Amino acid sequence: MAIVVKRPKLKWWEHLYIPAIVSGMRVTLGHFFQIVSKKKKVTMQYPEEKWDAHLPEHYRGAPALVTDEQGRERCVACQLCEFICPPRAIAIRPEEIPSDDKWAKVEKRPKKFDIDMVRCIYCGMCEEVCPEQAIFLRKDYAITGTSREEMVHDKGRLYEIGGVRTGLVNKWNYHK
């Protein structure tokens, strides 16, 4: 259904637009003089200054792998994130955890875990699909590199960004 928008009926002096221009310039020039006289600051000196403290809790930055408080790498290389990833940014090769490892009972871990940050669209589906609470979108947004290879985050880099995360469900630690 179409909605008819009522146009305001302008007075003759409003049709001239001069009062509107004057009031607009008053605001602009007001700011201009405040900045010139150094009474007010409106720009942020990025990257020396950052907005990071104001990022909301649900901010979706770079995806990263996490370890838990017992130092176990959470990822078991189930490859569900690789499957769900819309731009196919993730590439995983699983491997068996050797029998002399402390976490041998988990049996499986990623041998290779690459996220191509040129491809990543920060959608967060990998975090949503993960059955092991192993991958989270962090607040890192400034992902830069000078080559395509540099933009691929490998397993080491992902754990470095992810760090330790506490308060997760530890199904492997006690009940297995």
Place this chain on the structure above:
Amino acid sequence: MSDLVDVQINGEWHQFPKGTRMIEACREVGAEVPHYCYHPKLTSPGNCRMCLVQMGMPPRPAPGAEPAQPDEDGHVPISWMPRPVIACANTVAPNMGIRTQGELTENVREGVMELMLANHPLDCPICDQAGECHLQEYSVEHGKGEGRFREQKVKKPKNVDVGPRIRLDDERCIMCSRCIRFMDEVADDPVLGFTDRGSHTTLAVYPGRELDSNYSLNTADLCPVGALTSNDFRFQMRVWFMKEINTIDTNCGTGANITVYARQGEIFRIKPRQNNSVNSDWMPDSHRLSFHWINDEETRLTSALAKDENGNHQVVTNENAYAIAAAKLSKYKGHEIAIIASARMTNEELFMVKRLAKHLKAKIVETVPRTGEADGYLISEDRNPNTLGVKTVLGLDDPGSQLESIKDDIKQGQIHALITLQEDLITDAGFTDDDLAGLDVLISSYPCANPTAERSDVVLPGGCWAEKSGTMLNIQGRLQRLNKVTDGPGTTEEPWEVIRNLQQALGGGNGIHSHTEIFNQLAETIPVFAGVKFQDIGDLGIPLVETDETLPLLEREKERVAQGLIVG
């Protein structure tokens, strides 16, 4: 018609031969009956209880009562039994009724699923079976959706090393006993069994023994869950990422039907594919695991090579390689040239060899025989997949018999040029450096780096069995299709393209653009193939040549079918 019985399935009347299992009758008319322990090639112990269906028979009249009168179709009303029966071990009977849907069957399936899942671990993220697991599939289709079991799950041995190629996880086992029956009935090596019967029932290997039969990996295929998994494929790739290509095994003359699982050009595993005329549902481990060299780019030939004036191999483009080879060959007369082809080649490639030999007027065309011991199951004595094709297409009565005379002719200077296709003469045909030293020109094509290629003037990379399409004749005379799984590495071409391009460089004309075109020419010129169309071969092949070869495993299976032990 007297041995057909009328059976009502989900309200519709059908006719089946007497003795048909209820589950097979339902499958035939498209009524799905979920099952774990039942397998048509194994006996039916009926222990998983997943195939419970509602059954009814004609009512039995009370003493003195009138028996029920048949309607105009001759059917009497069915009186349904209050308790379900298993469909896998019961056979159909006249005027029987089966319901695979409805409240009773749905409730019992939910109940069976709930009990099976009560002790099943939540291993899906690490379990190799995920994605092709019957427990996952049926719990979605027939499960309750929630568990009421709040107690601790039973702990059983995990990650047990039961054999060189198989890993066992007892917690995942649902006690269907398919693997036990397979090892007992098909592989004749009954090493598996259940111990600690009760809540702690555990699948175990006989003390002091290992699950080391050459058919052990079939148990991993049979396992409906992830209890038995292949060591070779363990944690390599998720099944849903892989492309499945139906082709045939080329390790021996049996030509077992297989499915190759590959992702992004890399082969991850091979599984047998059902063909009741060739390999039933099985294949030997030795053949299943012999694909790893294909993925190994270190040993593969990835580009054409030609020797420079100093005798060192230089990488050249394929076009240049053919031109160099043609220039070298054109110096010699037909009787100075010999061609050694391979019984690993498809009929199409052999046809191209024949065409090339005719063009060159080559004196001798020969192939290299390979034999081994037959194992009394599926492995045949002939380790070449297409010996019958060599006999049929090339017309050789006794392949390999002229190899010695080729050696002599080279020594005596009668043969100056040798073309070897898909064979490594030094490793496989008993040629020595001295034998080849007498040659002026040696041209070879092979998938891998090899000693013969090292001595060749021109090396042309030709794809292996997974990198080409065509047809082969197995020892039973069955025409089967070989399908391309991936492209070869580098500038590798399919062997029939190699031969065509070589002949084209020799001025032999082109006119062939696909392997099906070659097959059409084959059907036109070779009487045995007359009238066969490529599309008629299909996935299961067609019998083409009469032979008296039989496969022992199939014969034993036929006996068990005749005895009524298995469905087949």
